[in-house]
Amino acid sequence: MRRVRRLPCALRAVPVAAGLVLAATSAASAPPERIVSLNMCTDELVLRLADRERIASVTWLSQDPRNANMADVARQVLANHGLVEQVLALKPDLVVAGAYTTRATVNLLRRVGTSPREFGVPRNLAEMRVQIREMAALLGEEARGEALIADIDTRLDALAARRPARPLRAIVLRPNGFTVGRGSLVDEILTRAGLVNIAAELGIESYGQIPLEAVALAGAEVLVLNDTPDGPPSLAHEVLHHPVITALAGKLKPVTLPSRLWTCAGPSVIDAIEQLVAATEPSR
Amino acid sequence: MAIVAQGISVSLSGRCVLNAADVTLQPGEMLGIVGPNGAGKTTLLRVLAGLLKPDQGSVRYDGSSARELGRRALARRVAFLAQDGATAWSLCVEAVVGLGRLPHRPPFGGESEADRAAVANAMALCDVAAFAGRTFGTLSGGEGRRVLLARALAVEAAYLLADEPLAGLDPGHQLDTLQRLRSVAAEGAGVAVVLHDLSLAARFCDRLLLLDRGRRIADGAPGEVLGDQLLADVFGVTALRGQRDGTPFLLPWQTINQKGSPHDGA
Amino acid sequence: MKHRAGAGLRTLVLLPVLGLVILITAAASLAVGYAALPLDQAFADAIAGRASLPALVLLELRLPRALLGALVGFSLGMAGAAMQGLMRNPLAEPGVVGISSAAALGAVAAFYSGLSATVALALPLGGIAGALSATLVLFVLLGRGASTMTLILAGVALNSFAGAATALALNLAPNPYAALEIVFWLMGSLADRSMSHVWLVLPLMLAGWLLMASTAPALDALSLGEETAASLGFDLTWLLARLIGGAALAVGSAVAVTGAIGFVGLVVPHLLRPLVGHRPGKLLVASGLGGAILVLAADLGVRLAPVRPELKLGVVTALIGAPFLFALVQRLRREAL
Numbered sequence: 001m002r003r004v005r006r007l008p009c010a011l012r013a014v015p016v017a018a019g020l021v022l023a024a025t026s027a028a029s030a031p032p033e034r035i036v037s038l039n040m041c042t043d044e045l046v047l048r049l050a051d052r053e054r055i056a057s058v059t060w061l062s063q064d065p066r067n068a069n070m071a072d073v074a075r076q077v078l079a080n081h082g083l084v085e086q087v088l089a090l091k092p093d094l095v096v097a098g099a100y101t102t103r104a105t106v107n108l109l110r111r112v113g114t115s116p117r118e119f120g121v122p123r124n125l126a127e128m129r130v131q132i133r134e135m136a137a138l139l140g141e142e143a144r145g146e147a148l149i150a151d152i153d154t155r156l157d158a159l160a161a162r163r164p165a166r167p168l169r170a171i172v173l174r175p176n177g178f179t180v181g182r183g184s185l186v187d188e189i190l191t192r193a194g195l196v197n198i199a200a201e202l203g204i205e206s207y208g209q210i211p212l213e214a215v216a217l218a219g220a221e222v223l224v225l226n227d228t229p230d231g232p233p234s235l236a237h238e239v240l241h242h243p244v245i246t247a248l249a250g251k252l253k254p255v256t257l258p259s260r261l262w263t264c265a266g267p268s269v270i271d272a273i274e275q276l277v278a279a280t281e282p283s284r
Numbered sequence: 285m286a287i288v289a290q291g292i293s294v295s296l297s298g299r300c301v302l303n304a305a306d307v308t309l310q311p312g313e314m315l316g317i318v319g320p321n322g323a324g325k326t327t328l329l330r331v332l333a334g335l336l337k338p339d340q341g342s343v344r345y346d347g348s349s350a351r352e353l354g355r356r357a358l359a360r361r362v363a364f365l366a367q368d369g370a371t372a373w374s375l376c377v378e379a380v381v382g383l384g385r386l387p388h389r390p391p392f393g394g395e396s397e398a399d400r401a402a403v404a405n406a407m408a409l410c411d412v413a414a415f416a417g418r419t420f421g422t423l424s425g426g427e428g429r430r431v432l433l434a435r436a437l438a439v440e441a442a443y444l445l446a447d448e449p450l451a452g453l454d455p456g457h458q459l460d461t462l463q464r465l466r467s468v469a470a471e472g473a474g475v476a477v478v479l480h481d482l483s484l485a486a487r488f489c490d491r492l493l494l495l496d497r498g499r500r501i502a503d504g505a506p507g508e509v510l511g512d513q514l515l516a517d518v519f520g521v522t523a524l525r526g527q528r529d530g531t532p533f534l535l536p537w538q539t540i541n542q543k544g545s546p547h548d549g550a
Numbered sequence: 551m552k553h554r555a556g557a558g559l560r561t562l563v564l565l566p567v568l569g570l571v572i573l574i575t576a577a578a579s580l581a582v583g584y585a586a587l588p589l590d591q592a593f594a595d596a597i598a599g600r601a602s603l604p605a606l607v608l609l610e611l612r613l614p615r616a617l618l619g620a621l622v623g624f625s626l627g628m629a630g631a632a633m634q635g636l637m638r639n640p641l642a643e644p645g646v647v648g649i650s651s652a653a654a655l656g657a658v659a660a661f662y663s664g665l666s667a668t669v670a671l672a673l674p675l676g677g678i679a680g681a682l683s684a685t686l687v688l689f690v691l692l693g694r695g696a697s698t699m700t701l702i703l704a705g706v707a708l709n710s711f712a713g714a715a716t717a718l719a720l721n722l723a724p725n726p727y728a729a730l731e732i733v734f735w736l737m738g739s740l741a742d743r744s745m746s747h748v749w750l751v752l753p754l755m756l757a758g759w760l761l762m763a764s765t766a767p768a769l770d771a772l773s774l775g776e777e778t779a780a781s782l783g784f785d786l787t788w789l790l791a792r793l794i795g796g797a798a799l800a801v802g803s804a805v806a807v808t809g810a811i812g813f814v815g816l817v818v819p820h821l822l823r824p825l826v827g828h829r830p831g832k833l834l835v836a837s838g839l840g841g842a843i844l845v846l847a848a849d850l851g852v853r854l855a856p857v858r859p860e861l862k863l864g865v866v867t868a869l870i871g872a873p874f875l876f877a878l879v880q881r882l883r884r885e886a887l
Contacts, residue, residue: 211584232724244610359783372638373828387783
């Protein structure tokens with residue numbers, strides 16, 4: 001007993017980790033029962049695909065309905081702040097994280113034998129489908145995964161039918177003056193909604209900042225504002241309420257989309273496309 | 285017409301600096317305020333200038349109190365020459381003297397003809413007109429003191445109060461300064477100076493006020509005030525006396541030890 | 551007399567010349583931007599009242615930027631000259647002595663607590679409250695005529711405290727973007743400001759300028775020391791109140807809308823002082839105009855420099871000002887020896 005107490009914290013986790021590895025190898029085909037997610041976007045997929053009883057914890061960010069799409073369900077589950085001690089205390093059999101989750105956390109978890117499965121950010125809808133399938137397989141819910149993808153495809157087809165003859169020119173404005181350019185998921189969202197992304201024309205790759213002057217002079221017909229309504233104040237959000245934007249909204253068709261619809265590349269992206277299509281319909 | 289101070293008592297940092305002192309300054313006379321260190325000379329001068337409010341007693345300027353006159357009117361009537369002589373910025377001499385006209389100028393008015401005349405006059409009186417364009421900081425001690433005196437004269441006030449104007453000056457400049465102050469008094473202003481040098485005080489002042497430990501000890505002609513008995517009691521010295529061209533002079537000569545007998549030898 | 555006439559002429563010419571330079575720099579500021587703007591069309595549309603896109607960009611983006619640059623520069627320049635006149639020390643300046651960072655703290659508290667969303671005026675008032683607290687602390691601790699070293703040390707202490715408190719406030723702010731926005735508050739920027747910011751601070755700044763300008767004769771008198779100044783008819787307590795109040799109003803509201811831009815109040819008075827015959831009173835308005843020019847020019851530099859993301863304005867003024875401060879300290883040490 002005394003010897004165990006003198007061991008450093010990480011080493012004390014070895015028996016736990018050994019147990020986990022054994023459990024993982026012996027339960028290769030059994031679905032995980034204690035899932036911990038360390039990233040807001042993986043949270044969403046996990047919450048959609050797995051039964052609540054099997055989810056041990058998701059991040060605190062997913063519990064805010066302003067930022068997350070599955071907040072109601074998320075609040076019924078324990079919240080974590082991405083800290084290694086919290087993760088280990090939950091005794092997970094599956095940990096999922098984002099590609100941008102803190103490296104220190106991920107490395108430490110690997111060292112104690114609880115290797116997190118990492119999910120990157122899909123750059124288009126095809127990659128998004130692949131990711132859904134991958135997560136579904138990991139969770140042992142392949143059927144639900146396929147159902148989700150089927151639903152997505154159905155809605156996409158329906159939306160495709162409502163696309164305009166002539167694509168409208170649009171520009172996206174996000175907090176801090178960021179816009180989305182070529183080769184990003186949002187770019188595809190715009191295309192699917194029958195819009196031309198001016199930022200892509202201006203040569204912006206993926207995410208980049210665009211000065212308000214350029215937004216005003218870009219010759220757009222639709223202004224897509226990505227905002228968190230009633231959010232706490234920050235300079236980043238102030239930019240979106242600049243008088244020039246308000247004045248522009250009188251000239252262009254403004255569409256305000258809540259950030260949560262496309263912060264994560266998940267099925268709510270289709271909601272975003274739907275809102276875009278609905279908003280731009282009457283102007284045709 | 286006079287500055288009349290009655291029953292002035294002042295305590296600073298719990299210490300009684302002035303105790304029921306009286307003093308009157310008439311126009312056209314030069315009053316010397318003398319006394320040992322810590323007698324309260326500078327404090328009394330500041331009270332007269334309106335810079336320090338006494339705990340007890342009153343000061344009346346030609347019959348009115350400072351409050352009745354108002355700050356600017358008081359500033360026009362009483363000019364004060366402070367002991368230290370530095371300027372914070374590299375002002376030119378003419379600008380320094382020009383500052384003496386501030387009580388006369390409206391807050392954002394420019395200089396008037398009267399202002400320019402007063403400045404020129406003051407600089408001529410103090411013999412600093414030649415330095416008009418030079419930076420104050422480049423002048424020597426004596427020259428700088430003259431410029432500051434010119435600043436005080438530029439106010440063209442009825443009363444001029446000078447706090448130890450001779451400090452740090454060499455003998456030539458000391459005599460110079462006192463002669464200028466005498467001529468200012470002769471023109472009709474009331475001049476009061478705090479002095480340490482008893483010989484010079486006796487020579488140049490019409491009246492002397494002797495203070496010791498905050499009390500007024502004597503007030504009158506230099507001959508009466510600086511008599512042997514008072515010199516011994518207040519300063520603890522004996523003096524040599526003489527005459528030159530009809531003007532008496534005195535020279536503190538020897539200290540007296542506490543028992544009262546003069547020390548031997550020189 | 552000849553010398554005086556010469557100096558008088560110089561001062562008479564100086565202010566209009568500075569004013570002209572401001573107009574030129576402001577015009578340049580309107581012409582420079584991030585996207586090609588057909589200026590003639592924009593002006594024509596703006597004057598005619600047509601709300602075309604170029605007119606919109608001119609009136610809602612470029613004009614507020616130029617206006618605010620001039621207003622903030624004027625405030626900082628004048629406040630620097632005023633503080634130097636009062637403390638009789640050429641190193642006194644809102645940034646160096648910590649008043650700007652305290653103003654930033656006040657503004658941050660008002661902004662991120664959501665108070666300024668309810669009451670817009672809370673933002674500059676927060677900045678003013680911060681500036682006022684710092685100035686009062688300075689004067690209570692140091693009195694007037696404090697030595698250079700004491701002044702700088704007090705400034706270091708205030709700057710450190712205010713900077714740390716600002717970082718803490720941003721950390722505690724509920725919005726995740728907030729923690730990254732400290733760069734704006736401590737380094738300053740004119741980007742993405744609007745006319746609403748201009749209207750918000752203009753009356754407060756004007757009040758501050760008037761208060762400070764009214765102390766001109768008193769500051770001149772103060773060159774001869776406090777006793778002499780009092781004997782020349784100036785009420786030192788009232789002077790202090792006007793100066794502290796005026797500087798707090800001007801600097802506090804400036805920092806609230808553009809963050810803390812430093813060194814303007816240090817460099818400009820120093821450069822212009824010889825041109826006004828070293829008179830602290832005359833230096834006030836001249837430093838205001840000079841400050842406006844400096845900030846407008848620095849903002850032009852920020853937009854023209856091929857650095858992305860865009861440099862913060864406070865970075866540019868610090869790159870100019872910090873070496874300047876070093877040189878000034880060296881010179882003061884040499885003179886003291």
